[in-house]
Amino acid sequence: MNFAVIGVGGYIAPRHLEAIKDLGHTVVAAFDINDSVGILDRYFPDCQFFSQFERFEVFVDGLKGSDKQVEFVSICTPNYLHAAHIKFALSHGAHAICEKPLVLHEKEIDELEQYETRYGKKVFTVLQLRVHDAILALKKKVESNPKELFKIDLNYMTSRGNWYHESWKSDVRKSGGLSTNIGVHFFDMLTWIFGDPVDVAVSEYTPTLEKGTLRLKNAEVSWSLTVDRKLLPQAAVAAGKTTFRSITIDGEEFEFSEGFTELHKRVYQDVLGGRGYGLNAARGAIRIVENIRKMA
Structure with missing residues (x-):
């Protein structure tokens, strides 16, 4: 398969490049507004790179009908550009593989459904936790031992600098x-794992910390998210860690700190094997985060 990558100079792009290369496919074109893209030499040194989108578009169109025609566009750009770049992919004859969050607003999912119908191409979203071994095991465990309401605490802390x-x-x-x-x-x-969102509430909302509660069909969730390193637990600091994640389910800690290195490769395997997650798979989470913004 021939790929193009939009946003190849960003943080997440190397995971896409590695997955594409490891699975034996090719990136024929890449775009980024910044030209610090030496990472391409490690994976696809013959890839054509553009820092002007108009030239990138002309090049992609020029490949149509050739053995280098772009079949998939991988989108690794800032969140607010995702919808526009997905529309570019579909309207130029390619399927789209887009990083999270798929879009910022649920209505954009509806718009993209119309684009899929119009152009006969599909949108796939990167939901890498759905292919994590520990989380797959958790889903299986919950499905085999169902209950009306699980009690969940989610705490995620990841340090970010100025x-x-x-x-x-x-x-x-x-x-x-x-x-x-x-x-x-x-x-x-x-x-x-626990069903569609029913309600969400926000108790704290600052640039570095957000907290609240979330009601799902089969769970009540207390959640806290922060990028403030001063809030890291002392044990994590002592261990030299900059990230702390904890999920407890009915008081029992759920451990999934390992196993993240191959997730993008698995996502690509699923997409190319016809098992990837499409637009509606992302709808529930997009609805939650959009409601958090509205309430805040």
Whole structure:
């Protein structure tokens, strides 16, 4: 398969490049507004790179009908650009594989459904926690031992320096805010296992900390998300860790700190094998984080 990558200079792009290469496919074109993209030499040194989107578009169109025609566009751009870049992929004859969050607003999912119908191409979203071995085992365990209401505590702390507050990630209009940036994949995991969202409440909302409660069909969730390193538990600090994640289910700690290195490769295997997650798979988590913003 031939791929193009939009946002190849970003943090998450190397995971996509590695997955594409390891699975034996090719990136023929890449775009980023920044030209610090030496990472391409490690994976696809013959890839055509563009820092002007218009030239990138012309090049992609020029490949149509050739053995290098772009069949998939991988999207690794800032959150607020996802919908536009997905529409670009579909309208230019390619399927789209988009990083989380798929979009910032649920109505954009409806718009993209119309694009899928119009152009006959599909949108796939990166929901990597759904292919994590420990989480797959948890889903199986919950399904084999169902109950009306599970009690869950979610705490996720990941340190970010001063750069974070100067970047697009701190602009709610561009990122969707903290819960969208670092929480959306956890909310997706919980809705996947415990059912659709019923209600969400916000008790604290600052640029570095968000807290609240979430009611799912079969669970009540107390959640806390932060990028403030001063809130890290002392044990994590003593161990030299910059990230702390904890999920307890009915008081029992659920451990899934390992096993993250191959997740994007698994996502790509599923997509290319016809098993990838599409637009509606992302709907529940997008609805949650959008409601958090509205309430805040």
